[in-house]
Amino acid sequence: MKTLCLLTLSAAALLSLTLFVDTASPHHSTAIYDSGNPVELRGTVVEWRFVNPHCIIMLEVIDDNGDTAIWSLEGSNTSLLIRRGWTPVTLKTGDEIVVTVRPLQSGAPGGNYSNPRWEDGTPVDPRG
Amino acid sequence: MRTLTVMIFTIVAGLSASPQNTRQEGRYPDWSGQWERIGSLNWPPEGYAAAGPAPLTEEYQAVYEEIQELRGNGILAGDPPATCLPPGMPRVMKMSFPMEIIVTPDVTYIIADWESQVRRIYTDGRDWPEYLFPEFNGYSIGEWHDENGDGLYDMLSVETRGIKGPRSIDSTGVVLHENDQTVVLEELRRIDENTLEDRITTIDDAFTGPWTIHQRYNHATEDVLWVEYVCAEGNRHIKLGDEWYFLNDAEGILEPTREGQPRLVPEAQVTP
Numbered sequence: 001m002k003t004l005c006l007l008t009l010s011a012a013a014l015l016s017l018t019l020f021v022d023t024a025s026p027h028h029s030t031a032i033y034d035s036g037n038p039v040e041l042r043g044t045v046v047e048w049r050f051v052n053p054h055c056i057i058m059l060e061v062i063d064d065n066g067d068t069a070i071w072s073l074e075g076s077n078t079s080l081l082i083r084r085g086w087t088p089v090t091l092k093t094g095d096e097i098v099v100t101v102r103p104l105q106s107g108a109p110g111g112n113y114s115n116p117r118w119e120d121g122t123p124v125d126p127r128g
Numbered sequence: 129m130r131t132l133t134v135m136i137f138t139i140v141a142g143l144s145a146s147p148q149n150t151r152q153e154g155r156y157p158d159w160s161g162q163w164e165r166i167g168s169l170n171w172p173p174e175g176y177a178a179a180g181p182a183p184l185t186e187e188y189q190a191v192y193e194e195i196q197e198l199r200g201n202g203i204l205a206g207d208p209p210a211t212c213l214p215p216g217m218p219r220v221m222k223m224s225f226p227m228e229i230i231v232t233p234d235v236t237y238i239i240a241d242w243e244s245q246v247r248r249i250y251t252d253g254r255d256w257p258e259y260l261f262p263e264f265n266g267y268s269i270g271e272w273h274d275e276n277g278d279g280l281y282d283m284l285s286v287e288t289r290g291i292k293g294p295r296s297i298d299s300t301g302v303v304l305h306e307n308d309q310t311v312v313l314e315e316l317r318r319i320d321e322n323t324l325e326d327r328i329t330t331i332d333d334a335f336t337g338p339w340t341i342h343q344r345y346n347h348a349t350e351d352v353l354w355v356e357y358v359c360a361e362g363n364r365h366i367k368l369g370d371e372w373y374f375l376n377d378a379e380g381i382l383e384p385t386r387e388g389q390p391r392l393v394p395e396a397q398v399t400p
Contacts, residue, residue, distance in 0.1 A: 027224070028210035028365065029299040031199040032372075032385060046378055051361035053212075058378040072376035072383065074364050079225045079241060079355040105202035108383035108391065110364070110374040 027053040027077070033102035033112050042098045046070055048091035052077050057091065057099065057113060071109040073101060075116075085126030091116075097124065155281050156231050156272070162352045163324055163345035165223040171297045173343050182302045188334040195301035202386035203372050204365055206301040208294045211367055212359035214243045216264035216295040217288050218312045218330050221343060225357065229324075236270060236284060244357050249286050260290030262308065275317070286314040297330070305333035322347045368392070
């Protein structure tokens with residue numbers, strides 16, 4: 001039921017990811033993430049926190065070896081997402097989603113997410 | 129009797145010259161509403177690519193390069209707000225999120241959604257305090273000006289001192305000098321109905337000279353809402369000594385951020 005995987009990004013996805021990369025960001029630099037090796041994570045939402053400075057997704061992911069880990073993922077902020085129609089219940093525990101992640105350089109299960117999608121590929125973002 | 133007359137004259141003269149009677153409240157501009165940053169989150173609103181690099185001294189250029197190297201290894205150096213410290217002056221005026229300005233005769237308040245910060249700019253004619261208690265936003269004294277001579281105030285000049293560190297000018301790794309002797313000079317004016325401009329000059333020993341930018345803000349008329357910002361709610365970045373970690377509270381551990389760094393697992397979770 002929790003079919004999860006780590007995927008290497010396609011060229012198109014990589015291009016869309018670059019749209020999120022900036023040399024400056026509202027809260028802090030994103031230079032610490034491994035932007036050169038983004039991954040797509042497919043997993044189950046354990047918790048969605050609609051808070052600042054980042055809206056947090058705790059995502060349960062099973063890797064190719066069958067090992068399970070909960071990824072701690074930070075993304076955008078409530079100020080921006082409220083204006084795009086997001087709410088504290090946009091995501092719910094148990095939702096199956098796919099996100100693009102710039103992972104921690106340590107390889108630990110954490111990082112910065114963007115472009116969350118439902119399993120059928122439609123954007124979670126109400127404005128697409 | 130003469131003494132009494134002098135006393136009464138002095139009191140009356142004092143009253144008529146008091147700030148309360150010379151404020152002329154109708155002279156102050158209405159800068160209310162919501163103002164949003166225009167331009168880049170880089171300190172120069174046009175971005176470093178267009179404006180050129182920060183005017184760093186040789187010493188602080190070396191600091192900048194060291195910060196880039198640390199970040200390349202997963203260490204979030206040179207960006208104090210990453211651990212929920214406030215941006216401080218002048219970075220708070222970059223307004224990552226919208227601001228509100230409340231003008232009163234004695235004080236102009238600048239309220240930033242970012243980190244729920246408040247600046248107080250005193251315009252009551254006070255002098256600098258004997259001791260400036262260091263604060264991230266410093267201590268600001270302002271003066272109103274009537275630039276076009278129409279009898280109304282249209283420009284607020286501000287000087288800010290007593291600013292506490294650590295601070296960076298933006299998130300790119302340009303940090304202000306650790307001596308915290310920064311002086312920030314500002315000129316705020318509404319350049320048209322929808323645009324406010326803050327000419328910000330930063331004087332700091334990390335820079336080769338005064339560094340001026342013209343930061344503009346757009347008067348928001350749609351999607352006007354104020355959003356609470358409590359950094360402790362969702363912050364992931366934890367600094368313990370010289371080590372940085374990434375909070376994974378669902379797992380109850382601190383994840384390493386750099387290669388070769390061990391996870392920090394609470395003793396209670398460690399299986400003997």
